[in-house]
Amino acid sequence: MGRSRVTIRDVAARAGVSRQTISRVINGSASVSSETEANVKAAIAALGYQPNAIARIMARGRTHTIACLSPNLTDYTFASVIEGAEAAVRGEGYFLMSSSAPTPDAFRELLNVLVSSARTEGLMVFNPFADERHRFMPPDVPTVLVGARPRMGIASSVAQDDVEAGRIATAHLLALGHRHVATVTGPLAEDCTQDRLAGYYQMLLQSRIAYDPDMVVQGDWSAKSGYEALLKLRTSPVMPTAIFAQNDQMAVGILRAARDSGLEVPVQLSVMGVDDIPLAAHFEPPLTTVRQDFAAMGREAARLMIRCMEDPAAEPEHVRLRRSTYPAPAAV
Amino acid sequence: MGRSRVTIRDVAARAGVSRQTISRVINGSASVSSETEANVKAAIAALGYQPNAIARIMARGRTHTIACLSPNLTDYTFASVIEGAEAAVRGEGYFLMSSSAPTPDAFRELLNVLVSSARTEGLMVFNPFADERHRFMPPDVPTVLVGARPRMGIASSVAQDDVEAGRIATAHLLALGHRHVATVTGPLAEDCTQDRLAGYYQMLLQSRIAYDPDMVVQGDWSAKSGYEALLKLRTSPVMPTAIFAQNDQMAVGILRAARDSGLEVPVQLSVMGVDDIPLAAHFEPPLTTVRQDFAAMGREAARLMIRCMEDPAAEPEHVRLRRSTYPAPAAV
DNA sequence: GTGAAAGCGCTAACAA
DNA sequence: TTGTTAGCGCTTTCAC
Numbered sequence: 001m002g003r004s005r006v007t008i009r010d011v012a013a014r015a016g017v018s019r020q021t022i023s024r025v026i027n028g029s030a031s032v033s034s035e036t037e038a039n040v041k042a043a044i045a046a047l048g049y050q051p052n053a054i055a056r057i058m059a060r061g062r063t064h065t066i067a068c069l070s071p072n073l074t075d076y077t078f079a080s081v082i083e084g085a086e087a088a089v090r091g092e093g094y095f096l097m098s099s100s101a102p103t104p105d106a107f108r109e110l111l112n113v114l115v116s117s118a119r120t121e122g123l124m125v126f127n128p129f130a131d132e133r134h135r136f137m138p139p140d141v142p143t144v145l146v147g148a149r150p151r152m153g154i155a156s157s158v159a160q161d162d163v164e165a166g167r168i169a170t171a172h173l174l175a176l177g178h179r180h181v182a183t184v185t186g187p188l189a190e191d192c193t194q195d196r197l198a199g200y201y202q203m204l205l206q207s208r209i210a211y212d213p214d215m216v217v218q219g220d221w222s223a224k225s226g227y228e229a230l231l232k233l234r235t236s237p238v239m240p241t242a243i244f245a246q247n248d249q250m251a252v253g254i255l256r257a258a259r260d261s262g263l264e265v266p267v268q269l270s271v272m273g274v275d276d277i278p279l280a281a282h283f284e285p286p287l288t289t290v291r292q293d294f295a296a297m298g299r300e301a302a303r304l305m306i307r308c309m310e311d312p313a314a315e316p317e318h319v320r321l322r323r324s325t326y327p328a329p330a331a332v
Numbered sequence: 333m334g335r336s337r338v339t340i341r342d343v344a345a346r347a348g349v350s351r352q353t354i355s356r357v358i359n360g361s362a363s364v365s366s367e368t369e370a371n372v373k374a375a376i377a378a379l380g381y382q383p384n385a386i387a388r389i390m391a392r393g394r395t396h397t398i399a400c401l402s403p404n405l406t407d408y409t410f411a412s413v414i415e416g417a418e419a420a421v422r423g424e425g426y427f428l429m430s431s432s433a434p435t436p437d438a439f440r441e442l443l444n445v446l447v448s449s450a451r452t453e454g455l456m457v458f459n460p461f462a463d464e465r466h467r468f469m470p471p472d473v474p475t476v477l478v479g480a481r482p483r484m485g486i487a488s489s490v491a492q493d494d495v496e497a498g499r500i501a502t503a504h505l506l507a508l509g510h511r512h513v514a515t516v517t518g519p520l521a522e523d524c525t526q527d528r529l530a531g532y533y534q535m536l537l538q539s540r541i542a543y544d545p546d547m548v549v550q551g552d553w554s555a556k557s558g559y560e561a562l563l564k565l566r567t568s569p570v571m572p573t574a575i576f577a578q579n580d581q582m583a584v585g586i587l588r589a590a591r592d593s594g595l596e597v598p599v600q601l602s603v604m605g606v607d608d609i610p611l612a613a614h615f616e617p618p619l620t621t622v623r624q625d626f627a628a629m630g631r632e633a634a635r636l637m638i639r640c641m642e643d644p645a646a647e648p649e650h651v652r653l654r655r656s657t658y659p660a661p662a663a664v
Numbered sequence: 665g666t667g668a669a670a671g672c673g674c675t676a677a678c679a680a
Numbered sequence: 681t682t683g684t685t686a687g688c689g690c691t692t693t694c695a696c
Contacts, residue, residue, distance in 0.1 A: 349682075349683085350682070350683045350684080352682075352683060352684080356681095364681070364682085368681080368682080387688095389688095390689075450689095
């Protein structure tokens with residue numbers, strides 16, 4: 001394919017018209033006679049001409065490419081959002097370049113390579129407040145924050161309704177009759193954690209259950225941290241009879257710790273997760289969880305992104321997805 | 333950032349030299365006097381100049397971008413390979429555009445949009461033989477097949493040593509004393525399935541165990557298919573005492589089906605998986621599995637890709653990763 | 665409805 | 681060591 005590709009010149013020569021006319025045809029401009037158009041299309045087909053995307057970018061000054069920076073690409077929740085966003089932007093003629101930026105430094109480096117070099121014209125940032133990376137966000141590039149509350153003036157944002165997720169999870173446990181409901185949180189710096197925690201508090205308040213600081217243990221989303229959280233909870237003056245784990249991985253760790261300590265779930269302890277990760281139904285006992293629609297979140301991020309790229313003057317928009325569903329549909 | 337960016341012209345004007353000299357400095361050409369170089373660098377810093385990547389691509393005729401087409405982006409095994417490849421190509425100054433192509437049609441469409449438009453100069457194809465997509469692969473583009481045996485003359489390929497994985501898994505079960513060892517496979521069209529199956533046969537042969545067609549059940553990698561496979565095995569004349577599931581998801585489905593049918597694992601049935609997915613250790617009972625190093629696979633794919641992009645005359649190279657390890661390192 | 669000219673921002677090839 | 685001249689392949693004025 002390399003250098004010997006068919007160009008617009010070749011097509012023009014073959015069709016006996018100017019390059020402009022070819023350009024008009026491939027761009028669907030109205031002002032081409034149907035005769036010429038047919039001619040040109042024949043020439044295009046005969047030569048197997050494909051417009052060169054880079055040249056078009058160059059001439060138009062728009063790359064139609066979006067940088068998508070996530071702490072990693074393997075976490076199921078991130079990957080699902082990326083997959084949803086990728087398909088959605090592609091449907092609108094855009095492209096997503098997704099990269100893993102595990103640290104703020106990596107993030108900054110990527111910004112340089114992808115954004116400052118004008119290789120991408122938009123930026124999707126996952127979990128901007130999980131660490132210090134938000135400090136490096138360029139002020140003058142269309143940006144969508146994913147999984148964050150609207151904190152930066154200029155960027156749009158999309159997040160699940162995590163308050164609602166927290167409420168649903170807590171309400172479910174309270175409805176089972178539990179009065180001592182603990183929660184294992186994500187890192188407290190993250191908006192997501194704060195919101196799920198808010199939902200938890202709201203439901204406790206509504207049930208007139210006094211707040212007990214021993215019932216809130218900070219984790220880091222990992223199964224290991226869930227495991228350790230249960231061990232810690234076991235040492236508290238009042239052992240909870242139910243735990244709202246703020247994500248499924250920690251819930252799984254809690255289930256395992258419960259098994260290891262001879263606690264029977266759900267007889268002695270109820271556990272509730274959030275996310276509905278794959279195989280959630282296959283744990284023992286099956287994970288009860290609040291489903292989040294990550295693909296929808298990706299699609300929404302795509303929409304916001306395209307909106308602010310196509311209309312830079314548009315006000316930032318902030319979306320909360322109100323779609324947490326419980327119970328998560330059963331899987332075998 | 334839009335149209336008002338600083339260009340090489342501005343820097344040239346400010347430094348009082350030609351654009352060419354600026355180009356030489358930013359490309360690290362030797363033939364620039366250290367005095368001019370310092371001057372230019374000062375001008376670059378003063379103006380905050382960043383070379384425009386698209387213009388460089390245009391002038392050099394190389395996009396340095398690789399299209400990575402996978403059936404999806406969420407499957408842990410794919411995502412891990414992508415993550416490894418993405419970081420590796422980036423380290424070499426390349427970029428990965430990863431897209432999900434669930435069907436051959438989607439695959440073909442993506443080829444058009446990404447490859448024929450000269451937007452990308454290399455192609456990584458995951459599981460090319462899982463369906464008919466390999467028929468659409470362009471013959472004249474540097475290509476690396478991921479998770480496939482070398483079947484296309486022109487492309488390089490990288491795969492795990494799946495024969496070895498099959499041997500390890502089967503050997504483990506045989507070493508436990510089992511004589512009736514079944515296997516639940518992936519789709520038979522996939523090389524990976526065939527290879528793991530070959531490893532299985534080899535070990536049976538070595539143990540002088542007669543081949544029993546009832547002991548081979550085809551699945552589709554999903555937990556559901558594992559579940560159903562066990563139900564099917566239960567109806568066979570001889571019930572196996574051990575099952576080699578060709579991936580962890582199916583193994584999890586088997587574990588669940590065993591629980592549901594009152595079979596005690598591992599007392600009445602041993603189960604072995606492959607992949608070492610996250611949380612493998614958290615199933616009940618914990619999953620015994622053969623670890624695969626997917627990140628390494630991604631890095632290797634990156635190396636092969638870059639090699640054949642930088643030297644189109646190079647012979648295709650075919651890599652088998654010999655790193656299946658058992659037991660998989662324990663996780664909490 | 666069509667074509668000519670100019671240029672996107674950079675680099676390659678040649679001169680000086 | 682440096683500058684000049686031509687592009688890369690396309691789109692975008694603006695004529696005609």
